[in-house]
Amino acid sequence: MRLSGKVAVVTGAASGMGKAIAELFAFEGASVIVSDLHVEAAQAVVADIEAKGGKATAIAANVAKEEDVQHLIDTTVQTYGTVDILVNNAGIMDNFVPAADLTDELWERVFAVNTTGPMRTTRKVLPIFIEKKSGVIVNIASAGGLQGSRAGAAYTAAKHAVVGFTKNVGFQYATLGIRCNAIAPGGVNTNIGTTINAPNPFGLERAMAGMQLNPRAGSAEEIAKVALFLASDDASFVNGAILTADAGWTAY
Numbered sequence: 560m561r562l563s564g565k566v567a568v569v570t571g572a573a574s575g576m577g578k579a580i581a582e583l584f585a586f587e588g589a590s591v592i593v594s595d596l597h598v599e600a601a602q603a604v605v606a607d608i609e610a611k612g613g614k615a616t617a618i619a620a621n622v623a624k625e626e627d628v629q630h631l632i633d634t635t636v637q638t639y640g641t642v643d644i645l646v647n648n649a650g651i652m653d654n655f656v657p658a659a660d661l662t663d664e665l666w667e668r669v670f671a672v673n674t675t676g677p678m679r680t681t682r683k684v685l686p687i688f689i690e691k692k693s694g695v696i697v698n699i700a701s702a703g704g705l706q707g708s709r710a711g712a713a714y715t716a717a718k719h720a721v722v723g724f725t726k727n728v729g730f731q732y733a734t735l736g737i738r739c740n741a742i743a744p745g746g747v748n749t750n751i752g753t754t755i756n757a758p759n760p761f762g763l764e765r766a767m768a769g770m771q772l773n774p775r776a777g778s779a780e781e782i783a784k785v786a787l788f789l790a791s792d793d794a795s796f797v798n799g800a801i802l803t804a805d806a807g808w809t810a811y
Contacts, residue, residue, distance in 0.1 A: 745805025
């Protein structure tokens, strides 16, 4: 088992890619913290993991709140003794709102979850990683963090920021035994679409302009396998990298 003895924290793990990552990590031997806003759904994931012989604990956390991030990591250490792997998966969409129609509220909410959240969890685990000179961070970026119009302006900017943050952390802490990489998924069949409730017609039209070039949508399980690779020693020489997983969509 590739993660035997490891302790992994996965945010946004009650559904979609986070759920698939938590389940696969547990199957590979990790003790997994299933963190999510929706604690009942997170507890259901834990029950499934435990039914298959894995170890997991559910912790309610809103990554947009500093006190929740502090509680999340502190409780993880109290429960399992340490943190070895952090997967920053929690994220929301932005209704494809273009720059001319952006509100401060939307911009700040998208950045709070998609960018500030990963910064805060990373900031919290780094002292733990530095002390033991070991640790892995896997950020879920997006094809929208590599391209200009896969979503609205706020989501695009927020995910570009995650890409830059990933590279910065990866390089700056590389000599301390710490790796930080990101996955840039293309279209994946998850329930993140539930955070789209009133798409902006103009922004949606522009963002969908390249959809006919997308070879296919992916599954949450396919992204989980990429996360497992990055979290495991199989990726020991991979650091500061953005691994695209999109069936070739952005290769066009």
